[in-house]
Amino acid sequence: MRYSILLALLLSVSSLFGADKASNATAIEQTNAELAAVKAAATQAREEATLATIQATKAKEDSKRAIDELAQVKAQREEELASMAAQEQVLKENRSIHISVVGQGVAPMNTSSPAQAYALAKRAAIADAYRAIAEKVKGVRIDGQDTVKNMMMQKSTIRTYVQAMVKNANVVETTFKEGLCEVEMEIVISHSDFAQ
Amino acid sequence: MRSRDGNRNFSLRLCSIIIFSSLTLTASEHLISYKYIVKDATLYNETLLISNAMTKCNGTPQNELILLNKNSKNLKQLIFENSEEFIDYMHKLGLHVEHKETTSNLQNSSTTTLTLKTTCFKVDFNDNFARIAPLK
Numbered sequence: 001m002r003y004s005i006l007l008a009l010l011l012s013v014s015s016l017f018g019a020d021k022a023s024n025a026t027a028i029e030q031t032n033a034e035l036a037a038v039k040a041a042a043t044q045a046r047e048e049a050t051l052a053t054i055q056a057t058k059a060k061e062d063s064k065r066a067i068d069e070l071a072q073v074k075a076q077r078e079e080e081l082a083s084m085a086a087q088e089q090v091l092k093e094n095r096s097i098h099i100s101v102v103g104q105g106v107a108p109m110n111t112s113s114p115a116q117a118y119a120l121a122k123r124a125a126i127a128d129a130y131r132a133i134a135e136k137v138k139g140v141r142i143d144g145q146d147t148v149k150n151m152m153m154q155k156s157t158i159r160t161y162v163q164a165m166v167k168n169a170n171v172v173e174t175t176f177k178e179g180l181c182e183v184e185m186e187i188v189i190s191h192s193d194f195a196q
Numbered sequence: 197m198r199s200r201d202g203n204r205n206f207s208l209r210l211c212s213i214i215i216f217s218s219l220t221l222t223a224s225e226h227l228i229s230y231k232y233i234v235k236d237a238t239l240y241n242e243t244l245l246i247s248n249a250m251t252k253c254n255g256t257p258q259n260e261l262i263l264l265n266k267n268s269k270n271l272k273q274l275i276f277e278n279s280e281e282f283i284d285y286m287h288k289l290g291l292h293v294e295h296k297e298t299t300s301n302l303q304n305s306s307t308t309t310l311t312l313k314t315t316c317f318k319v320d321f322n323d324n325f326a327r328i329a330p331l332k
Contacts, residue, residue: 106237119280120239126287127234127308131295158299167290 096190099136100172103129105181121181122174129171129185134164137189167193223320225249225331226271230286230312236305244279245314246272253316257329261285265326271319274326282328286312289330 091097105124107117141161147154166187173184227249232242263278275282292313297306320327 104237105234105239108238123232123242124234124237124239127232127239127293127310128237130291130293130310131308134293134295156299156301160295160297162293162295164293165290166293168288170288171284 091189091191091194093191096188098186098188099133100184100186101129101132101136103127103132103183103185105183107179107181117179118176118181121176121179122183125174125181125183126171126185129183130166130169131162133166133169133185133187134162137166137187138162138164223318224271225253226317226319227314228312228317229314230283230291232310234308234310240307244275246275249316253318253331255316255331257318258332259289260327260329263326263328265321265324267323269321271326285328289315 103125105121105126105128107121107124111117111120139162143159143161145155145157145159147156169185169187171183172186175182225248227245227247229245230243233240261282263274263281265274268274289312292309292311294309294311295306297304316331318327318329318331
């Protein structure tokens with residue numbers, strides 16, 4: 001009887017130890033699984049970080065390339081402007097500029113002879129040539145005005161105005177064809193003409 | 197008693213003084229203005245005004261023009277006989293250019309005015325030619 005009780009006691013104690021061992025094993029498994037999950041998350045985060053750094057370097061390279069391209073475009077534009085400035089005629093000291101223009105004029109309808117028509121058309125063409133010279137040398141004032149009513153263009157007006165004093169202009173060639181007279185005029189402008 | 201050479205010099209001087217004084221006495225001053233208007237590429241109006249100067253003009257003659265003269269003392273007549281030459285000369289003297297152009301609803305109209313502002317000219321009349329020069 002005693003032995004049976006002792007045996008029962010031993011069995012129960014052993015069963016108790018066995019249960020503890022099982023619970024310990026599950027806890028270890030759980031912690032292992034958590035550890036593995038954390039490790040996986042860490043590796044993922046690391047991968048993401050490396051991806052982000054790669055992307056950042058790529059973006060940096062792109063921006064650098066864009067800056068370089070912009071600088072190149074700027075340099076090209078500056079070169080173009082410099083070449084344009086070199087081509088543009090600028091009146092320098094002890095230099096002169098030769099300007100050539102063509103003026104057009106029409107004879108009036110009520111002329112008494114072809115000679116009169118020619119003379120009057122030539123006069124008009126000379127005035128046009130003078131205007132062209134004045135435009136080139138001194139410039140044009142332009143004024144524009146548009147009127148819009150109920151989203152519709154009502155009136156559009158452009159006014160131009162030229163005023164100048166033209167001296168020593170010469171007629172180079174005159175042609176008269178079908179009532180239209182064309183006069184080629186030239187003027188040589190030197191720096192001393194403008195020196196005060 | 198004067199030598200022959202001395203008399204000759206004297207007579208030459210006298211003649212030159214007489215010629216010079218006759219030339220200066222025939223010189224007169226005139227006021228001339230010129231204007232022409234071109235509208236839509238057609239000559240619209242041309243005006244050449246000539247009058248005797250009522251008061252003495254200041255300045256020295258420059259860029260003279262020599263016109264053929266048939267013993268005339270009338271500047272208007274002389275200029276109308278040589279109008280083309282005189283107008284070319286005025287172009288060379290310099291004209292004021294004023295141009296106005298308006299484009300309204302795609303219809304264009306323009307007016308160009310060329311003007312020689314009233315200028316005093318010294319005119320020397322001779323038998324076969326006349327000298328015209330502006331005083332500046």
